[in-house]
Amino acid sequence: xxxxxxxxxxxxxxxxxxxxxxxxxxxxxxxxxxxxxxxxxxxxxxxxxxxxxxxxxxxxxxxxxxxxxxxxxxxxxxxxxxxxxxxxxxxxxxxxxxxxxxxxxxxxxxxxxxxxxxxxxxxxxxxxxxxxxxxxxxxxxxxxxxxxxxxxxxxxxxxxxxxxxxxxxx
Numbered sequence: 827x828x829x830x831x832x833x834x835x836x837x838x839x840x841x842x843x844x845x846x847x848x849x850x851x852x853x854x855x856x857x858x859x860x861x862x863x864x865x866x867x868x869x870x871x872x873x874x875x876x877x878x879x880x881x882x883x884x885x886x887x888x889x890x891x892x893x894x895x896x897x898x899x900x901x902x903x904x905x906x907x908x909x910x911x912x913x914x915x916x917x918x919x920x921x922x923x924x925x926x927x928x929x930x931x932x933x934x935x936x937x938x939x940x941x942x943x944x945x946x947x948x949x950x951x952x953x954x955x956x957x958x959x960x961x962x963x964x965x966x967x968x969x970x971x972x973x974x975x976x977x978x979x980x981x982x983x984x985x986x987x988x989x990x991x992x993x994x995x996x
Contacts, residue, residue, distance in 0.1 A: 831882040831900055838897035846943060848899025852906035853939045860910070861925030865918035872907040876970065879904045884962040892960040905946065905969030905976075909938040912977030916984065937983060941976035950975075 833839055840847040860868040879900040887893055913934025917924050924934055946969060949957050953975065956967035 828882050828886045831878060832886050832898045834899050834903055838899035844896050844899055845902050845946065848902035849906045849939060849943055849946070852899075852903040853910060853935055853942075855903075856907045856910045857924060857935050860914045861923050864923070865911075865914050868907065868911060868914055872904065872911055875900065875907060876904040876966070879966050880963065883965050887962040887965070894957075894960075894965050898965065901966050901969040902946070904966065905971075905973035906939065906942050908970055908973030909942040909976035909980065910935060912981045913938055913984065916981065933987075934980065934984065937980040938976055941979050942972055945972035945975045 830836070834848055834851065837848050837851050838844045856868055856871070859871050882900060883898060886898065914924055916934070945953055949968065949972075953968050953971040956964050956971055958964070959967070
């Protein structure tokens with residue numbers, strides 16, 4: 827059961843780059859959750875994935891301190907969904923869904939995906955500090971920090987684009 831959870835139904839066994847596969851599956855599922863069930867469902871799913879990840883990764887690595895096996899991708903799901911919450915909230919606060927008009931909304935989820943991967947691989951500041959913990963909590967925390975930073979930057983980029991670029995084009 828732990829392997830099923832930690833590999834997110836064996837997505838973490840895909841090669842190469844299981845973290846990227848896990849993030850891609852996460853953004854697609856998260857986008858579907860938000861589109862069909864709404865922002866609040868995505869928020870609940872993010873909290874649930876995070877809590878489940880802390881538990882399942884802790885159990886899986888209990889006797890393996892210092893390990894961060896690449897097949898564990900539940901952390902990518904939690905972090906990617908956290909990043910996705912930011913653009914989803916922007917749409918939700920305006921009474922919209924990210925899936926209403928795909929030619930207008932795809933930049934939010936796509937930016938959240940690429941920015942999450944950037945922060946997860948680059949590991950700046952708090953992301954790197956969490957990764958250097960070399961424990962089960964660090965496995966989860968580095969991706970949650972990466973998700974937080976990706977979400978913030980995706981909103982900043984959306985603000986720049988909508989506020990400045992489109993403003994200059996008028």
